[in-house]
Every structure is written in structure tokens, then in C-alpha cells.
Amino acid sequence: MEDGTNLLVVAMSWAAQLTVAIFFIAGFVSFYTEVWNRAFSDSERSRTERIWLRIALIVLAIGLGSILHFAGYLGGSTSMMYHNIGLFILVFSLLDEEINFGEYLIRCVALITVWAMHHMGHFMVDRFAISMIILVIILVVVWRFRHTIESRFPLRLLVSSIVAIDFWFTLPTHSASMVMTPAVSIEAVLMFFVMKLSTGRQQNLWAHNEQVAHQANYDRLTNTKNFTAYQKEIFNAFGIARTGHQPLAIAMMDIDHFKLINDQYGHLAGNQVLTEVANALKRVLLQYSENYQLYRTGGEEFTLVFPDSSAQEILAILIHCWRTVRAAEYVYDKDTIKITVSFGLTELVDHDQSPDDVYKRADHSLYISKKNGRDTITVDGK
Template structure:
């Protein structure tokens, strides 16, 4: 029976490894965690039933059942709900064996004892799990209390003779002691083996400096993930991240400073990726280059996450011996394609995209060798907010009520101001530009579009809110979001001295059905409609859909990019249009 018990424990340990320590996807790990609970239930019921109907050895079956429902309580990494389910399992087992005298003082005392023990195991789990002496004592103590409170006639054994009863109790208790000793020793042995395996794995697959996985692990993992993605028909995205001019850091501050930067980069990347779950893996592929593999993710999703990493790296101050070191990074992103024959095809495309970023001035993100985002210089003189006037159509005078802010950079070659992606500029600098804009603007209410990257950065959002509530801030701030789910990432915006409103701005992939649950927190909808789009039936239909949604849920409705008479004519006769925004409509109105 001990060999059989060992087999059960080995199989259960295999399930635990797959559920918590393997390389499976998050969904697969959830399935294994459910499988662990199912295995405990099935094995416990099997041995309990065998103990009730066995002709001989019924005490042994009950003891094995007791240990089976007990030892999963010591599992690492389980959450409160999983621990509660395990407690329910042992509670049911315990009460079933007390049914004949459930109201007796012995039964009540044993149940109270069990509750106390379960709370102690939960509270001191870390100290108990890998200590064979304590775990042995606890298992033995629980088993002894179980048998000492065991009622008569639960099994076929004759308990009527006091001498026989004592002998049976002693046998049962000794069985618990032996099984508990075996389990505790096996756990201790397994723990030492796991530590040795982990230490060897760290030497083979982890970079000792940054603690990120190394190139050997990268080639192994990407080959496996490539094959799995091929079979499942899913997507794998690879992003190569290289520190720009890293040699200059070593030359100027020394190699120890360079090591400090590498450790800091690894930590920052790891902490940022951790926010998005466990479907990303970080590697140091060599020198100053890091690689991130995204499992079953779209290129756009991966690009948003990498852009947040990229922005944080450029804004972070790395400290070494009192020196502040700032870096930039270049990034190349690609995804697996149906005609790829090996992971080398994916790796080469990511490498070519990285080379494209390096070749085009560095501090750039490229996707499939096409520029996706370029970090702008931190020169406030070359950046400025420009405002598109927003007019209130509800008033007969159609007054100016807000400025829609657009971030632009001055091109020194063409001497023209060009629109840029605000995400490429830190929130700190955008606040400085906003402060400068408000000093000369006749309108102190502004609309500010925010991306997922902005909203995910709690420090940036808190800085913006703090500025809006300061004396230099606007009279009212209107935040524009492209996804209603981003509202969940924002802190509470009620009871502020300076009002902050949330508007949804039209985006091609936004399904308004997602916004229904958020309508109590949304002030209005903002639809972008250029003049040349008024003749497009698809855009016109989408416009009508947004307009009707605003009417149904009593939201304010604004239309922007009204730069032609045709655009104004389209919205002029609709009573639900509250605001229009554009650069050339003042004279028209």
C-alpha cells in the first residue's frame, strides 16, 4: 500500500508541477489546478468506499483516504479559494465518520480541533510545508484525533469488546504514524530534489547577472512554442529589445555601471510584463539585447505592451555611485506566419526589424521592418499643444467651450508643425506642455486623449490628476479614451475640485456594446468625421450608430474634424449633436 501511496503522490506532484511550475499557458494551468482538485476528490472517494466495503484492511483504506485529503493542504501557491475547497473536502470526510454521534462532546471537540488545525496550517504554511518534523507531527496528530473520536460500527470491525477496540485503535494510530512518516520523508526528499533540479536549471537556462532566461532557454522555448502554435493555429509574437549606445555607458562609467543598467533593465521589463499576466517570457539573448516572447497574442497587443516597456526605459533614471544614467532602446517586433518552417524564420524577422530601428536613428519601434513609433527628443521648444476649437451647438450664440488638444512637433527641415503620437512623450513633459498652453489660451477647458499605455501607468495618471487640481491646471479636464475597459484602470474621479470628465472617442475596433456597463461613468461620445468621409456609406452608418447610442443612454455627443462645410451640413440638423470641434468652423458658425 505504501508503494501505491507513493504512486498517488508522484502523480499528484506531476499535476502540481504542470499547474504551477510548467511552461503551459495560463488557461492550461487553470485546467491542471482543477484536475488536482478532481484527483483528490476521486481518490478520496475511492479509498473511503473501499474502507466501507473491504472484508479486510478497512482501517488501512480509511487511513490512506485521510492522508489523501490532508496532504494537498500543504500545496504551495494555491489561493484562498482552493485552500477552502480542500478544507471542505476533509471536513465532509471528517463529519461522515462522526454521523453516528455527531452531537456528542467528543465529536464536537474533534471538529473544533480540525478547524483550529486547518487555520494553523493556512497561517504557517510556509514554515510547515518543507519541514518534515512539523509536517509529520501535524499529520500524526490529526490522524490520532480522528481515530480516538472514531464512532462504533462505522466499519465491519466489532468494536463491542473493549480489548479489541483498544487494539484496533492502536493499529489504526500506528498506521497513521507510519504513513505520515513516509509522506513527510518523501516530501522532504522531493523538496531537496526540486531544489537541486532548480539550481541546475538556473545554471543552464538563466543569466546569472540579470536573472532573466538566457539564449539557451530562448532557443529551446521558442522552438517548443513555435511547434505548439503551429499545431494549435495560434500566434506567437517575438520582440527584440536592444539598448542603444550601451558601449558608451561602459566606456564612461565602467563595466560595473553597465551591469547595474542591465540588471535595472531586466527588472523593469519583468515588472512591467508581470502586470499583463504570465503569457509573456523575458530572455537576455546576449550582451545588451533582450527578447520577449508573447504566446497567443496579436501583434497590436504585444506592441502596446512593448511600447509601455520602451517608454518606461527611456524615462527611468538608473543610478550608479551617485551618477544618473539614462538610456534609450530600439525594438524589433514580428509574429509567426503560416509559411514559417522553423523558429529561425521568426527570429530573423525580429532581428531584421531591430536592425531597421537601429538604421533609422535608434530609439524606435519597428514591426516587420516598418517603423511603428519613434521617440521624440525631450526638447520642449520643438513640441507644443495645438487646440481645435469646440463649440456648443445647444446655445444660440454657439460659444467656445473647450479646446481639443493635439500634440505636434516642429520639423526643422520643412519648418512645419507635424502631428505626433503623444505616447512617445512622457506624461511629465506633456504636463509641462499643457501648462504652457493654458498660459496663453483663451479657453481653460481642454480635452486630452489618453492611450492604454497612459492609463496603465498609475504614476502618470496621478501626476495628471494632481496637475488638474492645482492652481495652474485647467478649469475642466476632459479625458478621451478609445476603450471603455480602460475606465477600470483609472482612480476615482469624483469629488474633485476641478471636474474631470470621461468621454469615449471613436475608434475603428470599438464595439459600443462594451460601453453599456460604463455609461454611468461616461459623460459623452466623441466621433471623428472628416469632410471627405461624409460621402462614405460605411462611415455614415457608423456615425448614425454612435449618434443613436448617445441618444439611448442620454450621453452628450461631439463631432470633431469638422473642417469642411459638408461635415457641418451632415450634423447641423441632428438635435442630439451637442458639440462640434474643428479648425475652420468658427467663420461658418
């Protein structure tokens, strides 16, 4: 009877800790994802802001993971829970989308450091070497196949569970204020698994929302921002330019004789040309600034927005775009298609009352380029 009572107490204690852990992790994942979206998905933020937000992600994951790890030394009967939540946060940040190798390496070093601290005084024991070898292999595999793993929750669940098993079943008997037994290891791995499982739907929902937002704001064919995105973002760019007395340049671009390409080579050829021209333009713009934006605002028509830049400064960039498109080879079904483009460029002036005023002038300059033989750049009607 007494054994049954003790078992019930242990089960209730574990269930209570699991509940606390799940609520804590749900809050963390929600906040972390919000910061991630601002760092990687918010196109209205400057490059400097994004860099600071990416640093904040590292500090958030490593800082909170380390704090929980140290709290585990003082946690008494709840030490395992603190260490498990800390481990979860560090592993969660490894599966972060879009981070570069340097950011990934920092996260790996933090995890390895915490891992080693749990084996303090037992570095010469075989189980420590085995656990580290398994961990390093996992970290290499995660980086090598990160895009596949990140996009599939079952794979993320599998990788996280392997890390948890490797961590909890290789600890020494006395580790970070815990007395490790097979029962404690099983409880810890099960808690980790349930925590990860509980966040799966949450992450999948955010991924779905991001996908819906992407589909609403990006052209499916060229993966370029669409007219809907332009309408939302140009008002922000216009407002910043007006209130901050900053320049703002807008260019309209049209692929010359695009209807003839469709008629002669077919619409699939036209689609390929649109995609390749859009990719060429994006590559050129990225050489100058991440703040320069490209939108597909019509069938073969694109709009380019240049915040904090005058038309005189942008003319050289448009010439670069123009030459890049003209010099490229567009091959479809063994046919080489010659492509030229026309531009119309203007900038914000004092009497402009809305973004439409700037847009209409750029569109008028584009009309002049097409009227005068195409394959040219017109700046404010000249």
C-alpha cells in the first residue's frame, strides 16, 4: 500500500512538472517565433534592425537556456524539469530556419558547454566520450540536412528525441544536483518528448500562417512581391520619406514585345522569361541594398522601389539592370530568345500627396520609353 502511495505521489509530481514545462515552453516558442518573424519575415525592417533581432534570438535562446540550467542546481526535486526545459530551448534554437553557419555554430557551442557541465568531473569516462560523439554527429547531420528537417515536424521530433536520449541516458550518477537513475532518465526523456510534441501543432500553425501570408504577398510564378504587397509597403515608404525629408525613387519596368514572345514561343517560354528576368533584377538590386524592393505589378510589368535614394543615384543601378537583362541568354527548348526592357524612373517631390502621384510619373516615363522605340530608360520624361 505504501509503495502504491509513493508511486502515485511521484506520478503526480511528474505530471505537475510536465504541465509547468509545457506552459513555459508554449510561451517561449510563441515569443521566440514572434522575434524570428520580425528578424526574417518583416520586409519593412531595415538591415540593421534585422541584425539586432537575429542577435536577440541568440541571446534569448542561450541566455534563457543557461539560466534554467543554473536554476536546476538549486531546484531540488524540480532540478530535472529546469534542466530539461533549458535543454529543450537550446535544441529548439538549433532547428531555426534561415540562420547562417556562424549563428548555428554559436548555438552548438552553447549546447556543448551546457552538456559538458553536466559531466563535470567525469570527462575521462567512456560514456561522456560516447555522448559527445553522438551529439557532434547529430549537429553535423542537422546542419547538412537542415532544410529537410526544418520543414517536417516528424523529423524535428525525431532529432530532438535522439538528442534527449543521448543527453539523459549518458549522464553520470551525480550530475548538476541530480541523482540519476534509469527511472529519472526515462521520466526526463518522456517529458522532453511530450514538450516537443505539444509545440508541434503550434509551430505547424505558424508555418501555415506564414505560408498563407507569403502566398498573399508574393507572385507565385516569379516569387517576387506582388501588387498587393506593393500597395501595403509603398505607403510606409512614402510616409517615412515625407516625414523624414528623405528621397524616394520609383521605377517602372516593362519587358519589350512580351506578347510576341508568347505568340512565337508559347506561354511556357514567356513564363520562363518572366522568372529569369525577375531573378536577374533581384540579384542586381541585392548588390546595392537589401532595402531596394522589386514587385511584379502587372503581366510583364515590374515596379522597383528605392527608399532613401534619389533618381540620380538610382540611374546607374537601372543601367546595371538594363545591361544585365540584355546580356543574359534566355534559352527555351533550344531557342535563344533576345530580351530587352524599358524603364521609367522618377522620385518623390514636395507637391506629391500620395504614392500614386509618384507611381503615375514613373508610369508616364515608362510610356515615353516604349513610345520612343523601347529598350531605353526615361527619367522624368527625358
